[in-house]
Amino acid sequence: MLIGCPKEIKPQEYRVGLTPAAAREAVAHGHAVIVETGAGHGAGFEDADYTAAGAAIVGTAAEVFARADLVVKVKEPQAVERAQLREGQILFTYLHLAPDPEQTRDLLASGVTAIAYETVTDAQGGLPLLAPMSEVAGRLAPQVGAWALQKANGGRGVLMGGVPGVGPAQVLVIGGGVVGTQAARVAAGMGAEVTVLDRSLPRLRYLDDVYRGVFKTRYASADATAELIQTADMVVGAVLIPGAAAPKLVTKAQLSTMKRGAVIVDVAIDQGGCFETSKATTHEAPIYEVDGVVHYCVANMPGAVPRTSTIALGNATMPFLIALANKGWRQACTDDPHLLAGLNTHAGKLTNYAVGKALGLDVTSPAVIVKA
Ligand SMILES: NC(=O)C1=CN([C@@H]2O[C@H](COP(=O)(O)OP(=O)(O)OC[C@H]3O[C@@H](n4cnc5c(N)ncnc54)[C@H](O)[C@@H]3O)[C@@H](O)[C@H]2O)C=CC1
Numbered sequence: 004m005l006i007g008c009p010k011e012i013k014p015q016e017y018r019v020g021l022t023p024a025a026a027r028e029a030v031a032h033g034h035a036v037i038v039e040t041g042a043g044h045g046a047g048f049e050d051a052d053y054t055a056a057g058a059a060i061v062g063t064a065a066e067v068f069a070r071a072d073l074v075v076k077v078k079e080p081q082a083v084e085r086a087q088l089r090e091g092q093i094l095f096t097y098l099h100l101a102p103d104p105e106q107t108r109d110l111l112a113s114g115v116t117a118i119a120y121e122t123v124t125d126a127q128g129g130l131p132l133l134a135p136m137s138e139v140a141g142r143l144a145p146q147v148g149a150w151a152l153q154k155a156n157g158g159r160g161v162l163m164g165g166v167p168g169v170g171p172a173q174v175l176v177i178g179g180g181v182v183g184t185q186a187a188r189v190a191a192g193m194g195a196e197v198t199v200l201d202r203s204l205p206r207l208r209y210l211d212d213v214y215r216g217v218f219k220t221r222y223a224s225a226d227a228t229a230e231l232i233q234t235a236d237m238v239v240g241a242v243l244i245p246g247a248a249a250p251k252l253v254t255k256a257q258l259s260t261m262k263r264g265a266v267i268v269d270v271a272i273d274q275g276g277c278f279e280t281s282k283a284t285t286h287e288a289p290i291y292e293v294d295g296v297v298h299y300c301v302a303n304m305p306g307a308v309p310r311t312s313t314i315a316l317g318n319a320t321m322p323f324l325i326a327l328a329n330k331g332w333r334q335a336c337t338d339d340p341h342l343l344a345g346l347n348t349h350a351g352k353l354t355n356y357a358v359g360k361a362l363g364l365d366v367t368s369p370a371v372i373v374k375a
């Protein structure tokens with residue numbers, strides 16, 4: 004199979020979908036690999052690293068899209084990229100379709116077989132291709148939130164750890180999965196007082212067992228959220244219902260109950276965000292203010308640390324990439340129901356129920372599609 008990797012074009016996105024290590028594995032399995040010139044530069048991988056791994060460098064993204072049987076990327080294809088996808092081609096990348104009707108329409112119109120990293124599952128009930136980026140975004144969240152809390156950035160001028168005689172920042176994390184746990188650990192490490200809300204009691208039990216004394220846990224009732232946002236200096240949005248649009252857990256009206264200069268870091272923005280007032284921002288202009296509350300809503304946070312993120316993502320995607328290339332998508336998805344869970348579109352059909360529900364579109368069962 005011919006695997007192609009274009010350079011990412013989303014603003015300030017310096018990750019790359021294929022590491023030289025993954026290219027080398029693919030070549031060792033007998034596949035051809037083409038990489039757009041400069042694709043890895045932002046992550047510290049040069050063209051020579053790819054050619055040393057056995058890949059060929061091509062001059063344009065257009066050549067990658069035109070020739071590749073399998074296009075591997077990081078972020079959802081932008082409009083100009085979507086226009087180059089075709090039926091019979093596999094797209095393997097993050098998609099986040101539930102909050103994105105335009106992208107969904109274009110992928111369906113293209114006929115491409117699109118496998119979304121964020122809906123691939125594992126036997127433990129996790130999301131193995133989302134987890135590494137959630138680890139990165141979770142650890143970044145208190146770092147960017149602390150920056151936003153500084154007065155010059157619109158924040159209320161509170162230092163995360165306080166100082167002797169002055170109390171620390173109060174941090175509320177909504178959703179105690181991968182993002183939430185990593186955010187809570189780092190915020191606590193910076194000296195803040197942290198509370199994590201989740202609606203899963205087994206998850207709260209796990210967090211309490213492992214992190215008692217580091218941060219507190221509360222059940223995520225609407226009452227608890229309403230109460231705790233009032234005292235928080237920083238609120239991290241970290242909920243996920245896999246594939247679905249994020250539930251809106253804090254309304255615009257509730258913002259007025261928050262402290263002036265408090266900061267929201269809505270990591271869940273890539274699924275639409277869990278605050279009613281969230282709208283996606285970029286690394287170029289990451290924050291805006293609503294009712295005196297600073298919002299940070301960057302949908303590709305790991306792009307800020309592309310070296311760490313590219314290697315972490317590549318470690319996780321490599322076995323799936325090799326399976327897709329070795330067997331073709333149909334056999335790979337037949338053999339691995341967790342990879343089949345990643346199938347979002349095929350030949351003009353939508354195959355993810357959560358996306359269909361969010362967008363009001365008909366869904367064809369992936370189990371039916373894979374057998375057709
Ligand atoms: N902005 C960015 O750059 C990035 C965003 N993300 C996003 O962060 C979000 C969280 O991802 P993960 O932590 O990996 O997911 P996860 O599945 O590990 O954790 C989500 C947690 O939310 C909890 N939850 C669900 N509904 C809830 C509710 N109503 N109230 C409280 N808790 C609730 C679940 O029980 C679960 O523990 C996702 O939307 C993901 O796409 C992830 C990486 C990068």
Ligand SMILES: CC(=O)C(=O)O
Pocket residue numbers: 078097133136137273302303304305306
């Ligand atoms: C998960 C995701 O959207 C990202 O890493 O950019």
Ligand SMILES: [Mg+2]
Pocket residue numbers: 079098099273302
């Ligand atoms: Mg997005």
